[in-house]
Amino acid sequence: MASSPNTLRDHLANERTFLAWMRTAIALVAMGFVVARFGKVLRELNGNHIHAGEVRAGAIVGVTLVLAGVLAALLAASRFLQVRRDIEHGVVNFRPALDIALGVLVVAAGLMLAIYLSLTS
Numbered sequence: 001m002a003s004s005p006n007t008l009r010d011h012l013a014n015e016r017t018f019l020a021w022m023r024t025a026i027a028l029v030a031m032g033f034v035v036a037r038f039g040k041v042l043r044e045l046n047g048n049h050i051h052a053g054e055v056r057a058g059a060i061v062g063v064t065l066v067l068a069g070v071l072a073a074l075l076a077a078s079r080f081l082q083v084r085r086d087i088e089h090g091v092v093n094f095r096p097a098l099d100i101a102l103g104v105l106v107v108a109a110g111l112m113l114a115i116y117l118s119l120t121s
Contacts (some may be wrong), residue, residue: 036062
């Protein structure tokens with residue numbers, strides 16, 4: 001089946017959107033890793049002046065951010081494949097639910113990080 005220029009443009013736009021969400025997912029995973037390790041680094045630099053609860057809280061927040069990044073990547077891949085199928089079948093089916101869910105996921109991750117930082121400062 002020959003592709004029209006519009007179909008090609010639609011596929012390329014879908015791929016760019018997917019890659020943008022993957023960058024977001026990678027940023028969440030990286031931020032989670034940094035947060036999880038930050039408490040341990042502070043403990044090593046300052047001796048035992050850092051409370052063990054703060055280190056544990058950092059690990060919990062960090063792991064949660066990593067899992068949020070993994071979830072964002074899975075949701076983005078699912079959305080990419082669905083839009084790809086829709087393009088191939090000539091269907092225009094705009095469903096913003098996943099976009100909103102991914103946005104809420106990023107906001108929740110940011111709020112969780114802000115709470116963690118305010119409690120450990």
